[in-house]
Amino acid sequence: MMPWRNGVLACLLGAMFSGLCAQQPAADSTSKRAASQAKTSSNVVNQVAVQSNGLPVPFATVFNINTGQAAVANAEGIAAVPVWGVNDTLRIQSMGYETVTLVPGTMPLNLIELPQSMVEIEEVVVQSHAVAAGAMTRMSTASLDRMAVKMPVLTVETTGELLQGSGQVHLQMSQQGGVSPVLRGFEANRVLLVVDGVRMNNAIYRSGHLQNAGSVDPFAVSQTQVIMGPSSVLYGSDALGGVVHFVTRQPGFSPSGLEVDGKVLGQGSTVNGGWAGHGHVSVKAPKWGSLTSVSRRAFGELRMGTWRAHGDSTWGRVPWLVERIEGRDTLVANPNPNVQSPTGYDQWDVQQR
Structure with a gap:
């Protein structure tokens, strides 16, 4: 009896284990199918266009x-937004536009409209005016008239000599066409x-x-106005050292009738x-x-003197010239x-x- 009972027990145990082994793959396949379905549902998105005034x-x-999910629109304003539930709330925002919050029941199908965010700034007017003659001393302004220059008008070849002759401006003139004023260093x-009133340069033109x-x-x-000190801030950061304002001749008016001079x-x-050589013609009328x-200026080669009081006979001499010959x-x-060429x-x- 004992061997028979042992055989039946072994058969029952084998059947039980075979059933469990057969059910395990089915359970695994069911869980994988559910996870795949959940993953598929989470990847479902809506193509939403975000626009403003079309x-x-x-x-x-x-x-x-x-849900904490977010999507960013592309360059065409199309956003791939995960499917939202009926009780979800969406918030849409972008720089320069007002933030829009869509509560449940107001969800759009495929278009979201963002109104522009208007930022109003009060008008700022920046002006520079010619300084009145009575205020020039208070504003560290020197007005250089042609008659105030300590040299005859006919000896002035450039505006640099006009400034240098006043004694108010230091000038760097490395050659005849060089006119570089220096103010306050x-x-x-x-x-x-x-x-x-028209600027000729700014702070980024060059260094030096x-x-x-x-x-x-x-x-x-x-007339030439030289504005130095803190008063030059009227013109902005380009006038860190100061301002040299050239005022040219102005056409006048003649209340009594037509008048011509030159x-x-x-x-x-x-x-x-x-x-x-210079010539100008002015025609004046009541209204x-x-x-x-018209001016024409021609300068030849600059020549230096032969007498050198310091004793160095070679100082300032130019023994060689550079010429372009056959591309070299x-x-x-x-x-x-003693002649500086080409100047x-x-x-x-x-x-x-």
């Missing part, structure tokens, strides 16, 4: 407050140059000296073989005026070492007002 809002953010890239003032016709300048002048110099100004820079002997140039200045 134009797409790129990179807008759509945030589901209930600041070179011309920190000095604002202005012609009749700036020769733009040499392009101003000295015969057409009627002036012609010329000058020459032996140090550089240069010459200059209109006209001014035509070549040193050529200077026939006259000559011509300049035309024409003004019509």
